[in-house]
Amino acid sequence: MTLTATAPSRPAGTTKPRRRRSIRSYWRFYLALSPFYVIFIVFGLYPVASTILLAFQKWDGLGPRTMVGFQNFRFLAEDSTFWLALWNTVVLFVMSTVPTLVIAMALAVMLHSAVRFKGVYRIAYFIPNITSLVAAAIFFAAVFSTNFGLINSILRSLGLPTEDWLRQPWGIKIAISTMIVWQWAGYNTIIYLAGLQAIPTEQYEAAKVDGAGPFRTFFLITLPQLRPVVLFTVIMSTIGGLQTFTEPQVMVGNTGGTGQSGMTVVMYFYQQAFFANDYGYAGAIALSIFMLVLLFTAINWKLLGGRGRQ
């Protein structure tokens, strides 16, 4: 009732025939656009659709598939390892994203006011992001190793107690999030820098005239102006952070290390599919990651006021 009442009241008789004719006459344009959509359907939509289907099936990777309804999801609900992986993922996400964005912001503001060697710094900060993940993870595993690791050597030379980083539940999380921060801080710095450069200088001049200090200027002008950029980086970090896989996998192995504290949801999904040969269950886990990303994106969107407020 209400739907029909509030539906847009367009003069239907005039627009409908025109629109139908125009679609047909624009076929060349649609043909030109089609490669993207064809590739998207084959490599994007089809895998997603088959994963959704798989989540309701039982399949060992080779034999026949059988429909099992919601059985996989029922297992998920009572699977303590899944909940542990979910918890680890969220903790790792918070432990890595917050420092990443804070450091990136600080670096961006510093870079923005730097006068010399701007280009050099920008490249230097961006390099971690294009370094091979596996190589970096091997390097970080070496840095955090117990007897011959860099961090423990420094602690030892300072006379501080050393830690068995990659064998302790929290040590594993710290090692993994340190690596994520190292890799993504520079990337976000560049994005923030671009945002900073778009803020009109008049606002800063006005603030200066009014006698605002650097901190007031930052919190009252820079940060509010950067809000859409911050939203973008938060959402990108959410999507990336909730899919953390390579870092823990290389550092602590497929089972996630001590207490499985490095086991993320994506790792659990990978383990179930390719080691336990339970592809249907893995499909259900993959769907849960998708839901999780949607949920977190929605939360961030609401918190940072993505729409309308700008």
Place this chain on the structure above:
Amino acid sequence: MELSRRTLLAGGFAAMLGSTVVGCSSSINTGSTKKNATGNIALWCWPGGLGKSVLDDTIAHFPDQHIKYSEVGGDFKQKLLTTFNGGTSIPDITGVKGEDIASLLPQADRFVDLKTIGADSILGDYLEWKVKQATTLDGKVIGIPIDIGPTALFYREDVFTAGGLPGDPAKVAEQLKTWDDFLAAGVELKKSNPKAPIVADATDLYGTIVNQGTARYIDKDNKFIGDQDHIRRAWDIAVKAVTLKVDGKVLGGSADWNAGLDQGTVPTIVGAAWVALDIKSACKTSVGKWRVAATPSGPANFGGSFLTITKNAADPAAALEVIKYMLSPDNQAKAFADAQIFPSAPAAYDKPQLKAADPFFGGQVPIEVFGPAAKAIPIAYEAPLDSALATPFTDGLKLVQAGKKTSDAAWAEAVSKAKQIGKRQGVQ
């Protein structure tokens, strides 16, 4: 608002499209027995899976078969499964890794039962326990073993003698007969050299002890037996290593492990024959100081692979001839000289390539340890789900190792988790 509605629409469309596409493709895929073209044999293996000279020689020896070898890197099993599901370009002969064979046995109808094409005459040439790994419960044999991984105790002779332990392999084997002896020796060694814990990693030790047994986590009737004495015994020995503080907690293959091997802080490794390559590549200064002795409490197997013939093979009999030639004792000895691929045919152990003394091991002849070990490895039934059920146990041990849980609490949790995983897949 608009965002979520759009997502919903896209999702619905995707599901609709997906079900149609998948529906079609799965009906095409099931049970594809389309034969490959005759006169060609496509052979798949992973890098280093077959000796280079043996491979070249085999290809030259069968000019009529036009053997086309493909070296498939990365996740080999995954690529093989994907190809099977795709239904085209399936190799005639393919390697299967030892850790994957159990999970492929339920799909034995994708492979040729080698007994039906006359492999009976050669099966006796290979170690019985290894052939058994490629045999289904109803007696189909789908693979001929390429290699095996008999374990031994690799140890630093200099560290042992400095710590008051014997240095000679025969004496070490005699004194460290059981795991209890081994741990006692660790306590002894620790007194004079606290930096050299005798166990590299207690969780690895646990895996070795389970491999030494004749039963694992699931029995032939698909019943869960992981909560029984044979597993608990392995668990308790590993925990004992932790409580006696002779556990180095060094992750195999890590930077600490590599450096420790060379510097003497990882004085022993209980590992398969192929671990020798890892030790050799990690050590620069300790060359000649390593020795090999028998594994305490008896040998176990770790790794080793198979050659199988798929149902798509154009001429299974010809493929079997190729496998026979490639895996003959002579060629296995060559492959060992090439790339340390440890022979699965005992006749190869008498060949000169294996009888050679190894300067890395101070002139010792490693086959004198590995040969008897290979023949004495116990036969255990390995269920397809076995490795998945092992995970909670090793995870639980890691918690004990890190001092986060008591042995009993970790054990109870591991058993209940393993039961849960098993229940999901129909294990009783």
